[in-house]
Amino acid sequence: xxxxxxxxxxxxxxxxxxxxxxxxxxxxxxxxxxxxxxxxxxxxxxxxxxxxxxxxxxxxxxxxxxxxxxxxxxxxxxxxxxxxxxxxxxxxxxxxxxxxxxxxxxxxxxxxxxxxxxxxxxxxxxxxxxxxxxxxxxxxxxxxxxxxxxxxxxxxxxxxxxxxxxxxxxxxxxxxxxxxxxxxxxxxxxxxxxxxxxxxxxxxxxxxxxxxxxxxxxxxxxxxxxxxxxxxxxxxxxxxxxxxxxxxxxxxxxxxxxxxxxxxxxxxxxxxxxxxx
Amino acid sequence: xxxxxxxxxxxxxxxxxxxxxxxxxxxxxxxxxxxxxxxxxxxxxxxxxxxxxxxxxxxxxxxxxxxxxxxxxxxxxxxxxxxxxxxxxxxxxxxxxxxxxxxxxxxxxxxxxxxxxxxxxxxxxxxxxxxxxxxxxxxxxxxxxxxxxxxxxxxxxxxxxxxxxxxxxxxxxxxxxxxxxxxxxxxxxxxxxxxxxxxxxxxxxxxxxxxxxxxxxxxxxxxxxxxxxxxxxxxxxxxxxxxxxxxxxxxxxxxxxxxxxxxxxxxxxxxxxxxxxxxxxxxxxxxxxxxxxxxxxxxxxxxxxxxxxxxxx
Numbered sequence: 001x002x003x004x005x006x007x008x009x010x011x012x013x014x015x016x017x018x019x020x021x022x023x024x025x026x027x028x029x030x031x032x033x034x035x036x037x038x039x040x041x042x043x044x045x046x047x048x049x050x051x052x053x054x055x056x057x058x059x060x061x062x063x064x065x066x067x068x069x070x071x072x073x074x075x076x077x078x079x080x081x082x083x084x085x086x087x088x089x090x091x092x093x094x095x096x097x098x099x100x101x102x103x104x105x106x107x108x109x110x111x112x113x114x115x116x117x118x119x120x121x122x123x124x125x126x127x128x129x130x131x132x133x134x135x136x137x138x139x140x141x142x143x144x145x146x147x148x149x150x151x152x153x154x155x156x157x158x159x160x161x162x163x164x165x166x167x168x169x170x171x172x173x174x175x176x177x178x179x180x181x182x183x184x185x186x187x188x189x190x191x192x193x194x195x196x197x198x199x200x201x202x203x204x205x206x207x208x209x210x211x212x213x214x215x216x217x218x219x220x221x222x223x224x225x226x227x228x229x230x231x232x233x234x235x236x237x238x239x240x241x242x243x244x245x246x247x248x249x250x251x252x253x254x255x256x257x258x259x260x261x262x263x264x265x266x267x268x269x270x271x272x273x274x275x276x277x
Numbered sequence: 278x279x280x281x282x283x284x285x286x287x288x289x290x291x292x293x294x295x296x297x298x299x300x301x302x303x304x305x306x307x308x309x310x311x312x313x314x315x316x317x318x319x320x321x322x323x324x325x326x327x328x329x330x331x332x333x334x335x336x337x338x339x340x341x342x343x344x345x346x347x348x349x350x351x352x353x354x355x356x357x358x359x360x361x362x363x364x365x366x367x368x369x370x371x372x373x374x375x376x377x378x379x380x381x382x383x384x385x386x387x388x389x390x391x392x393x394x395x396x397x398x399x400x401x402x403x404x405x406x407x408x409x410x411x412x413x414x415x416x417x418x419x420x421x422x423x424x425x426x427x428x429x430x431x432x433x434x435x436x437x438x439x440x441x442x443x444x445x446x447x448x449x450x451x452x453x454x455x456x457x458x459x460x461x462x463x464x465x466x467x468x469x470x471x472x473x474x475x476x477x478x479x480x481x482x483x484x485x486x487x488x489x490x491x492x493x494x495x496x497x498x499x500x501x502x503x504x505x506x507x508x509x510x511x512x513x514x515x516x517x518x519x520x521x522x523x524x525x526x527x528x529x530x531x532x533x534x535x536x537x538x539x540x541x542x543x544x545x546x547x548x549x550x551x552x553x554x555x556x557x558x559x560x561x562x563x564x565x566x567x568x569x570x571x572x573x574x575x576x577x578x579x580x581x582x583x584x585x586x587x588x589x590x
Contacts, residue, residue: 111481121472183476
């Protein structure tokens with residue numbers, strides 16, 4: 001995985017995502033975003049974003065720091081509203097249902113749309129309790145069921161073999177990369193449809209990064225993944241579609257191969273060729 | 278650009294530093310003295326503690342040479358003026374007040390803390406928290422009269438209550454320690470990193486679930502510490518109970534009756550016509566020693582609890 005990266009950077013990433021997704025091409029969309037605007041207080045951070053996020057694919061969002069990519073990601077599960085002064089306009093439909101509507105509870109949305117954060121943020125609990133947290137708050141209490149869920153999720157996050165003998169130890173004792181995979185397992189435990197990843201590898205070393213990237217490829221069989229990254233090579237390596245954001249505008253959103261080999265906008269080209277950013 | 282600036286003001290930093298060097302000699306001396314001065318300050322409080330414990334022990338020892346320690350610890354009658362030195366009634370008095378205070382203060386204090394830390398907007402918190410802390414600044418003698426002249430008559434509307442009683446004194450001691458619990462617990466909860474809350478919220482947890490299952494466990498040791506500190510405060514509280522709870526030692530857990538606490542007896546013994554060197558005089562120290570043991574136990578308990586249940590983040 002890591003070895004092939006270098007080639008993918010400059011040479012066009014021709015093999016990725018090609019045949020595999022052809023059949024899923026006309027597949028449904030998990031998110032339909034239209035005319036999304038977002039303000040922090042009086043400062044506008046997103047301008048008229050329109051995007052259809054495909055199901056069971058990896059969608060990458062790239063752009064320079066402060067371009068609104070993280071803000072956009074957090075809008076999709078409404079975590080952005082943690083900031084009190086946030087205002088939005090426009091519409092985001094999750095599988096046809098408007099996420100900003102009263103009838104779609106924010107907890108229901110987040111049960112379907114999981115999230116992995118930039119810095120690993122395991123709870124100060126055991127590995128087991130971390131993964132079982134989600135199912136527990138949603139009412140699953142039976143030990144046998146939880147055991148099953150925990151194992152399945154840890155396997156899903158490709159960390160079961162590393163931690164199976166110490167499930168009762170604190171998650172903080174693990175390395176950063178392992179913690180991040182625990183956080184991914186925690187998100188998987190409630191079996192969401194979508195997983196949002198906010199620069200999940202930016203705090204990790206290269207080997208852990210490779211593991212997480214590999215995992216993302218594995219996960220897209222069952223989940224739709226939207227990943228924010230400031231690492232273009234990463235986007236090229238792992239994503240099927242890529243969106244380029246700049247100063248709150250979505251400049252371009254297309255197949256990853258296309259975006260990196262034949263960008264339609266001059267600014268995209270400047271960015272991916274390293275002229276700025 | 279740098280050149281133009283440099284020509285206008287020719288400044289040699291190294292030279293300036295050299296010029297200041299004489300002064301720095303003085304600074305060096307000063308740096309050497311500082312740790313010593315600081316150590317001295319620290320030692321003073323340690324010495325004071327040792328002095329207090331020593332005095333307590335010495336005078337208590339004299340007391341126990343006159344009164345059998347077993348009779349003191351197990352006796353159920355405290356009437357020193359007739360020569361009965363059974364400390365249990367004072368202990369139950371203190372416990373009664375403490376229990377009532379805890380029943381009042383822990384729920385109110387914790388819920389205030391949860392509100393302030395997890396729900397209140399910044400603006401509301403900035404108003405409520407200082408206001409709450411004002412409560413902590415009210416002199417206890419004021420609380421005492423509040424208990425005697427407001428609480429007791431208020432309770433008397435609903436029940437049979439002697440003028441001096443454990444109930445209103447306990448409730449008011451509870452009110453007094455609310456800010457301590459609220460403020461310290463709020464500090465503990467606020468210092469739980471936001472990333473933990475976000476992690477739980479992103480899984481569809483409600484705010485209340487985040488509070489109960491993430492924030493409270495993570496802040497547990499701080500919360501326990503605040504409660505134990507508040508309990509120590511309630512055990513040691515003197516003025517309120519002296520004014521409002523009465524001066525009749527009674528082995529009872531009936532809060533409507535007049536009782537006497539350990540602290541209230543010390544006040545009575547120290548301000549009355551106790552002769553220096555009498556058994557009653559020495560009994561003050563024995564009671565003081567008892568009080569000291571209680572608060573010491575509370576401190577040890579809190580250390581043990583917070584170590585045992587600590588969730589490090």
